[in-house]
Amino acid sequence: SQTIHQWPATLVQPVGSPLSLECTVEGTSNPNLYWYRQAAGRGLQLLFYSIGIDQISSEVPQNLSASRPQDRQFILSSKKLLLSDSGFYLCAWSPDSGTQYFGPGTRLTVL
Amino acid sequence: AQSVSQHNHHVILSEAASLELGCNYSYGGTVNLFWYVQYPGQHLQLLLKYFSGDPLVKGIKGFEAEFIKSKFSFNLRKPSVQWSDTAEYFCAVSLSGNTGKLIFGQGTTLQVKP
Numbered sequence: 001s002q003t004i005h006q007w008p009a010t011l012v013q014p015v016g017s018p019l020s021l022e023c024t025v026e027g028t029s030n031p032n033l034y035w036y037r038q039a040a041g042r043g044l045q046l047l048f049y050s051i052g053i054d055q056i057s058s059e060v061p062q063n064l065s066a067s068r069p070q071d072r073q074f075i076l077s078s079k080k081l082l083l084s085d086s087g088f089y090l091c092a093w094s095p096d097s098g099t100q101y102f103g104p105g106t107r108l109t110v111l
Numbered sequence: 112a113q114s115v116s117q118h119n120h121h122v123i124l125s126e127a128a129s130l131e132l133g134c135n136y137s138y139g140g141t142v143n144l145f146w147y148v149q150y151p152g153q154h155l156q157l158l159l160k161y162f163s164g165d166p167l168v169k170g171i172k173g174f175e176a177e178f179i180k181s182k183f184s185f186n187l188r189k190p191s192v193q194w195s196d197t198a199e200y201f202c203a204v205s206l207s208g209n210t211g212k213l214i215f216g217q218g219t220t221l222q223v224k225p
Contacts, residue, residue: 032210032211034211034212034213036213036215042217042218043115043117043201043215043216043217043218044155044201044203044213044215045215046212046213046214049210049211049212051210057210059212090155092213094211096211097205097210097211098143098160098162098205098211099145099157099160100211100213101157102147102154102155102156103154104154105154105155
């Protein structure tokens with residue numbers, strides 16, 4: 001069966017520091033991959049999606065970037081974190097363009 | 112731009128009460144519709160989905176939802192809630208034939224009192 005992992009589970013970082021969040025999927029190949037952010041009291045907002053290695057699309061202008069160096073690995077990064085980057089980051093995968101399956105998430109606090 | 116609106120942000124019910132959570136979307140084309148649920152301390156998980164066919168879909172744990180195309184709605188229902196239904200519920204829409212990008216509503220927090 002397929003599983004999705006995210007790490008770290010929680011992270012506290014100072015403003016201006018770099019960021020790297022990792023997401024990996026097991027048990028499938030060539031999945032669509034997605035990064036979402038959930039800010040406090042708000043729904044989930046799609047940040048990036050990828051339909052293949054090195055194929056990344058950005059949905060909103062922001063301080064973050066994404067990369068997909070391997071088929072089942074999706075990385076969310078920032079060179080310099082802002083306070084507004086705080087939130088709950090969710091990675092998701094889909095075998096096609098249908099149902100998405102979500103990881104456990106990373107709670108990021110920027111101080 | 113496409114959007115999804117959930118009318119109830121916080122709902123409090125007693126056990127055995129009936130539940131209906133509203134969800135409306137704005138998009139004129141063909142859509143796929145989802146309800147996701149996040150129980151305290153757990154992953155976001157799929158409750159039910161509609162792609163095509165019978166507009167009344169049944170999901171896990173006794174939930175169902177009805178797609179009414181003319182009203183752009185996909186309301187979630189359960190005849191009798193349990194304390195274990197306490198969770199946050201998200202309605203989401205993706206555009207058919209797209210890359211599967213989901214547009215989420217703001218979420219509804221359901222609190223069921225025993």
